[in-house]
Amino acid sequence: MLRWLQNFPHFLQVLYDATHHALAPFRRWLKPRGIVEKTFIVAEEITKGALFNCQMCGQCVLHSTGMTCPMNCPKNLRNGPCGGVRANGHCEIIPEMRCVWVQAWERSRAMPKYGDDIFNVLPPVNRRLQNTSAWLNEFSGIAQKNPAGWIDAQHISTIQR
Numbered sequence: 540m541l542r543w544l545q546n547f548p549h550f551l552q553v554l555y556d557a558t559h560h561a562l563a564p565f566r567r568w569l570k571p572r573g574i575v576e577k578t579f580i581v582a583e584e585i586t587k588g589a590l591f592n593c594q595m596c597g598q599c600v601l602h603s604t605g606m607t608c609p610m611n612c613p614k615n616l617r618n619g620p621c622g623g624v625r626a627n628g629h630c631e632i633i634p635e636m637r638c639v640w641v642q643a644w645e646r647s648r649a650m651p652k653y654g655d656d657i658f659n660v661l662p663p664v665n666r667r668l669q670n671t672s673a674w675l676n677e678f679s680g681i682a683q684k685n686p687a688g689w690i691d692a693q694h695i696s697t698i699q700r
């Protein structure tokens with residue numbers, strides 16, 4: 540419906556920041572429970588569904604992926620494409636669809652603030668957060684909790700020194 544807006548990632552980046560700034564003062568009430576949670580889930584299903592074909596993973600990484608939802612990759616890859624991208628940039632599983640990661644890369648180049656976040660290696664998605672509110676998970680800190688054993692790239696370089 541509104542998916543064409545994904546081709547304006549700079550605008551979406553501004554919209555993301557504006558939403559974050561608008562919600563931040565209410566952080567202490569933004570907990571994933573009760574009516575607040577129900578309201579956010581419905582709101583995200585409607586708005587992010589229309590814009591990004593959001594799959595409600597509950598751990599949104601759009602600003603790291605060129606405002607392109609990685610959960611639309613048939614393999615749900617969160618860290619770049621598989622080895623099967625076709626020569627025309629289309630998906631090996633759904634040949635009529637452009638590879639999500641080809642689009643993510645192209646769009647990330649048009650995002651001055653978050654574009655290079657695409658180089659960060661993301662932790663595995665927490666499947667227990669499926670169908671929960673990504674905004675509430677973000678503000679409550681749940682989304683930032685990495686699985687046991689996950690060591691991010693920054694930590695690895697500290698260990699290697």
Ligand code: SF4
Pocket residue numbers: 587591592593594595596597598599600601608609610673
């Ligand atoms: S919350 Fe997850 S499924 Fe929804 S747009 Fe963000 S990354 Fe995609």
